[in-house]
Amino acid sequence: MTSTAQDEMDHDALRAALAPLAPEREAFRALVRARIEAGRGSGRSGAAPPPDRPDRPAWLRRAAAILPPGVLEFGVLSKAGGAAQGLGGASALSWLTAPWLILGAGLVGWLGALRATARLDGSEAPVDALPPLGARATTAARHARSQRKLIALVPWLVVFWAPMLAYAPILVALFSGSTTVWTLALVCFSVGLTAGVLLLSRAGLADRRSVAQLALQGLSQLVVIAVIAQSGLAFAGPLTRFGTVPLLVLGVIALGRAAQAPAGLHATLSLLQLALFGLGMIWIAPRCLDWDAPRFVEWIETRTPAIDDLGTWEVIGQIARELPPETRAALDLDGMRATLDEAQRTGLRPHYVVGLAASRAGILTPELLQVYARNRLLRDNAFKSPRPYLVHANESDTLDVLAMRAQGLLGSSDAHGASDAREASPSAEHRMRVLDGIARGLPAPDEFHALLELDGYLTMADALGDAELATRERARIQHALALAFEPDVNGRAGFNAWPQGNATYIPYIDEASSLAAVRLMRRVGAPDQVDLAAFADGATLAAASHGLRAPSNSEVQAALLRYILQRDLPVPPTTFAARLAREAVFLAALAATLLALWTVWRAPTRPSADEGPLGRGSI
């Protein structure tokens, strides 16, 4: 730099003045990376949060920890989050099942019953405490008119109204499997019973026996439905699962005694009922498949699936890939080997699902593997084509890649650098082209089956020695996880094959997507939008088997989900409040039974207009 004129400031002087304020190169890079990491954690990037998980103020989050979920979902959160979901289907249902509202309804029923029984008590007041004769006559005439109206109404109320209150919610519960709806059903039964008794008593039609018979019918229905609905209560606590039916049966027996049925018949029926329900409980009661690795090994080793039993093969493959390598190597799978050998002898090429499962279980012979090498990637791209490889995240392409790698057609997995690999050998170039095809095939986060495809592509990249794909695609994977997470579908959390934002989105829990989600989350971590505790609860709910029969494939798959979720992800421990919430059905059943017994106990012993609920001589 030269000084050609004295009318301008010197470059060096300006540099010398400003350069000390320049950031240091490496420190600045590190600072940016730190900000990026922080931004990923806090969602500061400006990336839109999933549509149904708007940011919520701290006070609402605190309130949500105390209040029942339905209340906030319906009322406040929808407004605070700006999401137009307040009165929409799911939120409206949440509102209807809000426990606070149910408790309020129960309280109203209780107070109504108290009022009714207070009038019964009043009928026994001493004569000298009664009002003057004229006033009594007026009151009696008014009561008589009311009573006649009630008598006219009672048959309709008994036929339509009481069953609606008592049984309609139970039918809803039957098809729901939700503990919240079950609680609603039980409390509605109590309220309905109390209200029915109140009306019957006021009409002078109810005595203890008729009230007890009404309650007996209601509780008996509850017992039957409770036994049937056990399949939906696996998520519930032990008291609810194993105590609800016995409690209701005891209530039925007690009410039967109160209904003054012939003693011998009553005792026989009660014992018969208990025996039947005991058998039903054994058969239907859910068992959580809390399996560990040895139990999964036992399950695999006792399977001998037919060559076309794809469902079993798929679950076997899923389990095998999750077992520790030494355990997998020690598996005794002679039965499955024989099935594969037989298929090979007869010239059958087993389905790709079978081939991949066998590969994961370590029983796919090199000869059989090469059968899969004559597939799409080799045939369509033929290595000589200049077109980019189109790699799909499915069983056939995965097997293709494995077979090509075994043939040495994809170079060494040790060759990592792109330029080095291209220079190393033609096979290394093919490997890079397959990796390029994988990168091109990665799905958008809102695509159908995005989680399954991401997991499949990562598996293929791992097989090709590119273990960093997950790191490079962390943002995409976490976004896909956030979009696919379903916090509540019929009382269960999990992952959907249809992500939110997809044009064909429907609320649904997909077991395969949930398994893929766990595998993805253990590589890139769980995004903030995923509630791991709820996910674990949902997995527990799904990992339930019923009766004495062997668990089905889907139940074993759910057990595997629960196993790897608990093993690999930092699932928060269950809180006391959550444990209590899981016993809500039992507590509601207890309240329903006690309320029924109390109502029967407080009912008049004889139906009488003279000694009816509205007072002596009221007719």
Next chain:
Amino acid sequence: MAGSGQSPATMGDSPDLDALIDRWRGPLVGLLRAWGAQDPIDVAADVFAEAWLGRARFTGRWEHGADVGPWLRGIAWNLTAAAARRRGRPAPVREDTPTTTAGPAEAIAAGDERAVIRAAIDALPADQRAAVWMHYLEGTPTAEIADLLGVPRSTVHGRLERARRALAGALGALVQLPTQGRTR
């Protein structure tokens, strides 16, 4: 991801982060200083982080400075203005608006020659001040500055020339500082 050193390194559809930083760090920090950002290095780091995390929204070509520059400048402006609003202070002054900054009298009193020059630079009109900070902080070529500001290179050259002349005039009477001819 290692920085390649060469200008616009890309990996597929995403930029090489280190190359992106190396290319735009100097002019961006300089621009933020010219705007009066309270901690320009900190804000610049935020700008790169925002750009990286939100790169899916970038619709231009990473190898084209004319695409990347305005995008980074837009993020920088939003962050700086938002920070100023949070602090309850006026928004930063853009490079194309006049300045009312005071002269270098305090720096002269302190006897620090570099501080005197910096104070004189800060007293320049906003467009010239930005050009000087962006160019001399790390010796950034004028092409990147032009891309970042969204103006032709000749405009940057003109602003630098006028700035050097103004600085020479302002400082010449106060202290004996070296002066010279045209820029590269």
